[in-house]
Amino acid sequence: MTFTTKTFIASNGERFSQLHEADEPGFPLFYPTAYILRAVRPSATHETQKVHLAVIKRICEWELTRNIDLAMNFQAAKFLSAAQIDDLANYLRASKLGDKGDVISSPKYNTYVAYSADYLRWLAQEVITESNTPNIRDAIEAQNTLLLSKKRRKAGSKSARERRIVAAKLPAEARNRLLDLFGQPFEDIQNPQDFGPRMRNVVMLRVLYETGMRLGELLSLKLKHFIEAGGSDSAYLDIERNHNDVLDNRLNQPVAKTMGRRLPISESLEEQLMEYLNNWRAEVKGVGFSDDAFIFVVHRGGASQGKALPKTAFGTGLANIKKSYHSMKSVHPHLLRHDWNYRFSKLGKV
16 A cells, blocks of 8 residues: 545645555545645645645555554554554655655754654544543553654754855856856757747746845736836846636646845846847737736646746756756756845855
8 A cells, every 4th residue: 555645726726645555546634625625725835734634644654554443553552562653763864766765854853753743643632532631641641742852953053054055056067067057048959949038947947046035926926026127127037926816727836935025136037037028928828917917837748838837847948958068067056046036145254
């Protein structure tokens, strides 16, 4: 038996995800669904809900491989032993993507442990009729405390971590190649159908490089968010908090993590963005031109042509650029954000 997470869009635009048995396409798992609905959803974004479900999915896998039914055990007032908690913690820490023996980062692991503890405490209180009696309450809290004790201590001070983040930047070779690409976006492109996607991808990289915005914010930009220069004011891009946007048909909706803000852009980026909008995006079949239409769209033919660009499609476009220019192999959206932070911090020292 395997488990899978499915995502849906409600009529009001809200995204929600549920955990299913992969071989059972019908109803989602009862307790994980109830937990997300009642304990997590009221105060958490969809992205945070998905992290909770990823943790619960690991717990369900661990139950299956160890032949344990936590709900039945808790109902019988049978709690996890110290050895079982050690085993569960090790299972949570194992990397699913790397080689055998690889582990996830300590911050991610600590989040997994904390979310696991929250879920197991909720589950015990949910299935035990007399969960408020002193003995049961103490047993639940003892299990919770023991699991939380498996979190790993953070290495180094907060200031040292901040210095490492500020120091993160693009390698010189990658930066030079990227800047050349901004000036010559069609270099080495021969197939006519590749020109539009290449221009889109280069403009997206340039926005990330010049503004330091997050990828989710970039993918959420609409035509109304691009304001051309006027008078003494430079052009700018507006970042708008956009959770549960009813006009966004992407299941995994890119969202802004923080509150809205206004980011000025250079004159050359403004010109290149205008070129993309007028000469390439405008020619895409099915594309929208209303204020609420997304700036960056799918160019290739198919059912999604003209619609908002998914995060995976941008990832594919960036991967293709890296194949053409090996010096850019280290480039990724979050590094561009760190690099912007590095350049900004250097300005303050001039």
